[in-house]
Every structure is written in structure tokens, then in C-alpha cells.
Amino acid sequence: MSISNSLLEEIKNYAYRFNIGNTPLYKIGNIYSKLEYYNKFGSVKARAAFFMVEYAIKTGELDKNKIIIEASSGNTGIAIAGIANLLGYKSEIVIPEGASEETKRILLKYNANLILTPGDSTENSIKYVEDKIKNEPEKYYQLNQHNNDLNSDAHYYTTGPEIDHEIENIGYIVAGIGTGGTITGLARYFKEKYNVKVIGVIPDEDSHIFGLRNPFKSKNKGLIDNYKNYIDEILTVNENEAYNGVKDIKEKYNLFCRPFIGC
Amino acid sequence: MALRISRKSITYFVGPSSGANYIISKSIKTDKNIVTLFPDSGDKYECIYKLKFINNK
Numbered sequence: 001m002s003i004s005n006s007l008l009e010e011i012k013n014y015a016y017r018f019n020i021g022n023t024p025l026y027k028i029g030n031i032y033s034k035l036e037y038y039n040k041f042g043s044v045k046a047r048a049a050f051f052m053v054e055y056a057i058k059t060g061e062l063d064k065n066k067i068i069i070e071a072s073s074g075n076t077g078i079a080i081a082g083i084a085n086l087l088g089y090k091s092e093i094v095i096p097e098g099a100s101e102e103t104k105r106i107l108l109k110y111n112a113n114l115i116l117t118p119g120d121s122t123e124n125s126i127k128y129v130e131d132k133i134k135n136e137p138e139k140y141y142q143l144n145q146h147n148n149d150l151n152s153d154a155h156y157y158t159t160g161p162e163i164d165h166e167i168e169n170i171g172y173i174v175a176g177i178g179t180g181g182t183i184t185g186l187a188r189y190f191k192e193k194y195n196v197k198v199i200g201v202i203p204d205e206d207s208h209i210f211g212l213r214n215p216f217k218s219k220n221k222g223l224i225d226n227y228k229n230y231i232d233e234i235l236t237v238n239e240n241e242a243y244n245g246v247k248d249i250k251e252k253y254n255l256f257c258r259p260f261i262g263c
Numbered sequence: 264m265a266l267r268i269s270r271k272s273i274t275y276f277v278g279p280s281s282g283a284n285y286i287i288s289k290s291i292k293t294d295k296n297i298v299t300l301f302p303d304s305g306d307k308y309e310c311i312y313k314l315k316f317i318n319n320k
Binding site: 026028030031032033034035036037042043044045075100102103159163167168169170171172173174175176178182186199201203209210211212235237239240241242243244245246247248249250255 | 276277278279280281282283284285286287288289291293294295296297298299300301302303304305306307308309310313314317
């Protein structure tokens with residue numbers, strides 16, 4: 001898929017009008033962290049969701065007769081439902097029944113048609129969406145976040161330049177791997193301009209850390225496979241370490257997140 | 264009244280993926296700057312439960 005730079009710049013500027021992007025950069029020693037929960041709809045996923053939805057609208061692939069359908073463990077689903085609601089489109093978000101009540105409540109608030117599939121993992125949700133697309137292609141439009149280059153482009157065009165504008169002398173980029181959109185977009189942007197090392201973060205074999213996954217164990221390696229040469233090293237974290245990190249951030253730096261219901 | 268105060272004092276956490284990014288960033292020894300992301304807010308009930316579990320271990 002080859003997309004013109006001018007169209008992506010146009011989508012970027014439109015995203016900023018909706019308070020998606022331009023999040024604060026918080027300094028902890030020599031660690032600078034983008035506080036992505038300041039995005040509209042409460043997470044980093046708003047950037048990719050907006051790029052994917054708006055591109056589909058601008059190119060005519062998506063019209064108001066179609067329903068946006070996506071399998072998600074939470075954040076992407078919330079962002080898509082919120083953006084669809086904002087732009088006057090319908091969404092059907094498919095999540096595991098084990099997803100949090102908070103996620104379900106927010107999805108319903110954004111008028112998503114909420115479908116729950118058995119279990120805690122998104123594997124059944126992905127299968128459900130595949131079947132729907134196969135059986136009713138005229139009714140649904142799938143954004144396909146795991147394989148959609150726009151998921152990576154959103155960070156190449158917004159997150160990367162925002163960071164670049166604010167700080168110098170960057171040696172390392174550290175980003176968790178879920179779909180791979182964030183890390184590949186940042187890696188592409190910074191490696192084109194600077195000598196930086198890019199480190200991916202995944203959960204260890206025994207851990208489940210919401211928002212992260214080991215793509216090398218998945219059938220669908222998606223974006224990571226396309227841009228694997230941009231990632232220098234992948235390190236693992238276990239669940240306890242991740243929550244100790246949460247505790248540190250809360251206690252030492254007093255970082256309060258906004259509750260994202262109604263934001 | 265006590266209930267009202269406790270409800271008002273509910274705090275919010277970054278999500279566990281932010282914690283994971285922070286732990287890895289902290290482990291890097293370099294004079295240069297490190298950039299990372301705190302991708303989302305955590306589910307407050309899950310965060311409270313997990314942190315209690317970790318603290319009691």
C-alpha cells in the first residue's frame with residue numbers, strides 16, 4: 001500500500017483538531033516519557049485508530065452504510081468506537097468476555113455494538129471478525145490494526161516529530177510491543193535521522209501484561225515482521241516487574257492519570 | 264461520610280505496559296536521553312488488586 005505524504009499530513013492535522021496527539025513529555029532523570037493517556041479516548045491507540053478510520057473515509061473505502069468492525073483487547077476498540085461515534089459512523093467491537101467491566105462500559109457509552117467472545121484472549125474475537133468479514137463483506141469494514149501500515153504511520157507522522165521537536169541527544173527508544181505500530185513508527189522516524197537504539201518490550205513466557213504480546217509466538221506477526229530490521233533488541237518483563245513499575249511511577253513521581261470515562 | 268471520602272480518594276494508575284516500559288528504560292545505563300511511552304491508564308481495580316498481591320508476597 002503506497003500512500004501519499006500529503007494525505008497523511010492532512011490526516012495528521014485533522015487528528016490534532018480532535019485532541020489526538022501532542023501529549024505531554026514527562027522527564028524522569030534522563031528518561032522522557034510520552035503521557036499517552038492524555039490523548040482523546042484515553043490511550044496511545046487513538047492515534048492509529050484515527051489514521052486508519054480517516055484514511056478509509058478519505059479514500060472512499062468506508063462509507064456510512066458500512067459498520068467498522070474490529071477485534072480488540074480494549075484500548076484500540078475504545079479508540080475506534082469513540083472516533084466512529086465522533087465522526088458519525090457505526091462500530092462493532094469484538095472483545096473477550098474476560099475484558100474489564102470498565103472497558104465494556106466505555107464501549108457502550110460510545111454507542112459501539114459490543115460483541116463478547118469466550119475466554120480472556122483475543123484469538124476468538126479475531127476469528128469472529130474474520131468470519132463476519134468473509135460472510136458479510138458488504139456490511140462490514142475491518143481496519144485490521146495488526147497488518148495495517150497506517151498503525152505505524154500514525155507514529156511516524158505524529159509521535160516521532162512531537163518528541164523530536166522537544167528533546168535532543170536521544171540514545172534509546174523503548175516501547176512495548178502489542179501490534180507493533182508504535183515501536184515501528186517511532187523506529188522508522190528516528191533511525192532515518194539519528195543514531196538511536198530501539199528496544200522492544202514484551203511479556204515473558206508466563207506473564208500476561210495488558211497491551212503487550214510476544215508477536216513471535218503469534219500466527220500473525222503483522223507489522224513487526226514488515227519492519228523487524230528497525231528493532232535492535234527485544235527484552236522481556238514479567239507481570240510483577242511491570243506492576244512494580246506502575247507502583248514506582250505512582251509513588252515516586254505522583255503521576256495521576258485521568259479517568260477516561262467521558263473524556 | 265467515610266464512604267464519600269474513600270470514593271473521592273480513589274487514585275488512578277498508569278497501565279502495566281507503562282510500568283514495563285519504565286522498568287526497562289530504568290535499566291539502561293547511558294549518558295544520552297531515553298524516550299519511552301506511558302500508553303494508557305490502568306484499570307484501577309485490576310491495578311489495586313495486583314499491587315496488593317505483589318505487596319503481600
